[in-house]
Amino acid sequence: xxxxxxxxxxxxxxxxxxxxxxxxxxxxxxxxxxxxxxxxxxxxxxxxxxxxxxxxxxxxxxxxxxxxxxxxxxxxxxxxxxxxxxxxxxxxxxxxxxxxxxxxxxxxxxxxxxxxxxxxxxxxxxxxxxxxxxxxxxxxxxxxxxxxxxxxxxxxxxxxxxxxxxxxxxxxxxxxxxxxxxxxxxxxxxxxxxxxxxxxxxxxxxxxxxxxxxxxxxxxxxxx
Numbered sequence: 051x052x053x054x055x056x057x058x059x060x061x062x063x064x065x066x067x068x069x070x071x072x073x074x075x076x077x078x079x080x081x082x083x084x085x086x087x088x089x090x091x092x093x094x095x096x097x098x099x100x101x102x103x104x105x106x107x108x109x110x111x112x113x114x115x116x117x118x119x120x121x122x123x124x125x126x127x128x129x130x131x132x133x134x135x136x137x138x139x140x141x142x143x144x145x146x147x148x149x150x151x152x153x154x155x156x157x158x159x160x161x162x163x164x165x166x167x168x169x170x171x172x173x174x175x176x177x178x179x180x181x182x183x184x185x186x187x188x189x190x191x192x193x194x195x196x197x198x199x200x201x202x203x204x205x206x207x208x209x210x211x212x213x214x215x216x217x218x219x220x221x222x223x224x225x226x227x228x229x230x231x232x233x234x235x236x237x238x239x240x241x242x243x244x245x246x247x248x249x250x251x252x253x254x255x256x257x258x259x260x261x262x263x264x265x266x267x268x269x270x271x272x273x274x
Contacts, residue, residue, distance in 0.1 A: 056084050064088040067095055068106045076101025084108075092117040096128055141180050153182025157223045159216065159243065159257075160230040161188040166195040168230035168255065173203050176227065185223075187216055210239050217246060225250045229257025229271075236260065 052070060055062060062085045067073050070082025073095035088098070088107040092115060097103045156176045161169030169186060176184045183204065188196060190207040199205060208215055220226065226249045232240065233256060240260040244251070253264065254271040264270065
């Protein structure tokens with residue numbers, strides 16, 4: 051019946067959870083309803099967002115079916131799902147007379163030869179979310195690879211043996227992103243740099259594997 055429903059090409063609405071998806075693990079074994087929309091009751095299942103579950107739930111819509119409010123209050127969330135409608139209200143308002151450093155100065159340590167894309171995407175994301183200035187530190191020799199980067203992005207080549215410019219700019223910066231596209235040959239360098247930075251930090255990609263100790267308050271982009 052599940053296979054026939056999925057093959058029908060008709061919109062499928064799942065009530066509470068698509069049949070065949072494990073609500074705790076997201077495991078699908080061996081098949082499950084591929085819903086266009088899941089109308090979940092009260093609170094969403096963790097299995098919606100892990101394993102294969104996210105591929106089967108479609109759009110999520112909540113229905114209050116009378117669950118006592120105390121159970122919702124007692125529930126402890128394991129993760130947070132980005133609410134696209136709420137995000138704009140969380141960004142700081144734009145003030146007409148501020149300058150770029152007041153808007154926020156972000157430094158980025160990202161990219162490696164042959165891998166400029168993740169660095170450019172993450173820096174562009176920082177600019178689009180409101181940062182007034184973003185300075186990308188990338189290995190020397192990548193200047194041509196970053197020639198197509200957004201004009202607003204400041205590009206600063208560095209050498210593994212000369213991290214001083216990074217520390218100097220960190221004195222003025224308000225936040226740091228580190229890791230996108232850095233490759234797997236920079237373990238000791240990344241550990242040394244991060245241990246000396248005292249900034250709010252977003253740690254991504256290979257930097258997650260290089261670091262044995264994460265700075266307090268750092269945002270990690272993956273779950274191990």
